[in-house]
Each structure stands twice: as structure tokens, then as C-alpha cells.
Amino acid sequence: MSDNGLTLDRIKAAAARLDGVARRTPLLTSSTLDRHCATKVLLKPEPFQRSGSFKFRGAYNRLSLLGPAAREAGVVAFSSGNHGAAVALAAQLLGIVAVVVVPANGSAAKLAAIEGYGAELRRYDPATERREQVAEEIAARRSMTLIRPFDDYDIMAGQGTIGLELVEQAPELRQVLVPVGGGGLAAGVSTAVKALVPGVSVIGVEPQAADDTSRSLRAGHRVRIGEPETIADGLRATEPGELTFAVNSRQLDDVVTVTEEAIIDAMRFCFTRLKVVVEPSGAVALAALLSGVAGAVGRTGVVLSGGNITPEDFAALLAR
Numbered sequence: 076m077s078d079n080g081l082t083l084d085r086i087k088a089a090a091a092r093l094d095g096v097a098r099r100t101p102l103l104t105s106s107t108l109d110r111h112c113a114t115k116v117l118l119k120p121e122p123f124q125r126s127g128s129f130k131f132r133g134a135y136n137r138l139s140l141l142g143p144a145a146r147e148a149g150v151v152a153f154s155s156g157n158h159g160a161a162v163a164l165a166a167q168l169l170g171i172v173a174v175v176v177v178p179a180n181g182s183a184a185k186l187a188a189i190e191g192y193g194a195e196l197r198r199y200d201p202a203t204e205r206r207e208q209v210a211e212e213i214a215a216r217r218s219m220t221l222i223r224p225f226d227d228y229d230i231m232a233g234q235g236t237i238g239l240e241l242v243e244q245a246p247e248l249r250q251v252l253v254p255v256g257g258g259g260l261a262a263g264v265s266t267a268v269k270a271l272v273p274g275v276s277v278i279g280v281e282p283q284a285a286d287d288t289s290r291s292l293r294a295g296h297r298v299r300i301g302e303p304e305t306i307a308d309g310l311r312a313t314e315p316g317e318l319t320f321a322v323n324s325r326q327l328d329d330v331v332t333v334t335e336e337a338i339i340d341a342m343r344f345c346f347t348r349l350k351v352v353v354e355p356s357g358a359v360a361l362a363a364l365l366s367g368v369a370g371a372v373g374r375t376g377v378v379l380s381g382g383n384i385t386p387e388d389f390a391a392l393l394a395r
Contacts, residue, residue, distance in 0.1 A: 083266065089236055100121055100240070102376075103119075107348055116377060117248075118377050119241055122357060126161045126163075130157040132236050133234045135233065136232060136236075139169060151173070151174040153210040154175060155178050155182065157381050157383055159189045163189045166194065174219065178206070197213060237378060238268040250276045251268055253380075256285075258288060258315050258322070260378070262323050269326055278328060278329050280332070282310055284303045285310050289330040299314040305335065307358075309356030309357075333362040333366060338362045341353070345379065352382045353379050354381050354383055357381040358379065361377050
């Protein structure tokens with residue numbers, strides 16, 4: 076991985092690698108949503124992406140840059156969900172051995188999906204082990220490349236291809252809302268759209284209980300919070316990434332937070348009005364619009380970042 080930062084050229088290079096491999100997700104609209112927001116809203120549904128989330132873009136881009144020796148040795152990632160599945164699928168497509176470090180008490184469905192893509196699972200005990208440390212030890216012992224979930228410019232560049240597609244599909248964008256966890260998606264999307272659309276604003280959205288990025292931006296430095304309790308399991312970062320925070324500090328116009336109830340309402344809206352299943356983490360940006368936490372200012376793009384949730388969990392949340 077080179078360290079010349081996140082640039083539009085880097086994102087365009089990622090798009091070239093992903094061409095014909097990643098899905099170019101469409102834009103969805105709803106007249107009901109437009110009336111509610113008093114403007115045109117364009118939804119970018121990454122549940123339609125391979126592996127069910129935006130994470131495939133970054134994972135495939137990063138793995139495709141590995142040299143022959145690194146491909147031969149394999150890769151290791153840590154994740155109980157979307158990043159793990161994305162790395163597993165990208166590795167399968169590229170013929171690379173992958174190990175994914177997962178919690179022993181993780182979702183059986185998610186672990187089965189990761190294993191189904193051909194990855195080797197290494198279970199750890201969250202009470203006594205740190206997943207990053209376990210992954211780093213495996214990487215050192217087996218000479219594997221560690222694929223981080225967000226704090227990597229080539230991961231960010233892959234996620235930034237969503238921004239390229241948004242601008243190509245809706246060139247008159249005035250605002251974009253994007254979920255924020257570790258910050259890789261926000262960094263990539265904001266870098267792409269701001270380089271291409273003068274004056275566009277990009278708003279990050281977090282769950283109220285996982286507001287590490289909004290706190291960090293207010294403080295002017297990275298702030299660590301306690302383990303968040305939120306249904307948005309993909310956004311439970313306790314601290315922004317070092318690289319992602321540097322980018323997001325420059326690129327994001329604001330970061331707002333949404334309640335758990337607002338997240339469920341957004342999931343319900345996607346299901347009833349669009350017939351799309353969106354997981355809690357994927358629904359936070361729309362939740363900000365529907366709840367009024369973020370106002371629609373002109374033509375607004377919204378990233379629905381993923382849809383990996385079991386039918387049982389989805390039904391239980393919507394029944395609340």
C-alpha cells in the first residue's frame with residue numbers, strides 16, 4: 076500500500092479495477108420521500124452490492140493490488156460482519172487464501188456467510204482477546220497481509236467509487252448523506268463528490284450511542300468512547316481511524332446523530348415503500364432525513380450502505 080493519501084485519481088483507479096466486478100448500484104427514488112423532504116432524494120442501495128454491502132468495493136480494490144508473493148501468502152482480516160464477508164469474497168474471486176478473525180459469540184448467520192465465501196475462520200473470545208491483536212499475530216506468524224476495515228487509503232478509494240457513481244448518475248447533487256463508522260466510506264465518498272461537484276455538502280451520520288466521530292470533530296482530535304450499545308452493529312467504532320479522521324476532518328461539512336427509533340423507522344420505510352431490506356447500519360443516513368436531524372438542501376443523495384441482516388432480526392426490529 077502506498078501512502079500518498081486519498082485523491083480523486085486514486086478513486087478513479089479503484090473504479091477501473093472494480094469495473095465488471097463490483098455492481099454499479101442504481102439510484103432509487105420515492106415520491107413520498109420527495110414530498111416529505113420537499114426536494115428530490117436519490118437513494119444509493121448498496122444492499123444490492125456483492126456480499127450485500129459497500130465493503131466489497133474497498134476489499135476487492137485492496138486485494139487486487141497485492142503482488143504475487145503477497146497473494147501466495149494470503150490475507151487476514153478481523154470482522155464479524157460486512158468487512159469479513161467482503162474480504163472473503165474478494166479473496167475467493169482473486170484466488171487468495173483468507174483468514175477472518177471473528178468473535179466466538181458472533182452471529183451464526185454472518186459467520187456462515189463468511190465461511191461460505193471460502194474463508195478460514197479464527198474464533199476469538201471478546202472477553203479475553205482483542206481481535207486486532209489476534210489478526211496481527213496471525214499475519215506475522217503466517218506472513219499474511221492484514222486487511223484493515225477502514226484505515227487504509229486503498230480501502231477508502233474503493234468505497235469512494237460510490238461517490239463517482241453518484242455524481243455520474245445525478246450530476247446536480249447539492250448534498251450527500253453517508254453513514255459513519257470507522258470513517259472509510261465517508262472519506263471515500265466525500266473526497267470523490269467534492270472533487271467533482273463544486274459547493275456540494277457531505278453530511279456524516281452516526282447512531283447517538285456511537286458518536287465518536289462527531290465528538291472527535293468537535294474536539295479537534297480523535298476521541299475514544301466506550302463500547303457503543305446500538306442496533307447498528309456495523310457502526311460500533313469506539314474511535315475514528317487515524318487516516319480516515321484526517322480526511323473526514325477536511326471533507327465532512329457536519330456529522331449528525333440519530334436515535335435507534337429513527338433507524339428502525341428508516342428500515343421500515345425502505346421495506347414498505349421501496350421493497351428493499353436495509354440493515355440498521357445501512358439506514359442511518361436516511362434516518363437523518365426522515366427524522367429531520369438533517370434537512371434536505373437541494374437534490375440530495377443518500378447512501379444505504381448495506382443489507383446484511385437475518386429475517387428474524389429484521390422482523391423483530393420492525394415489530395418494535
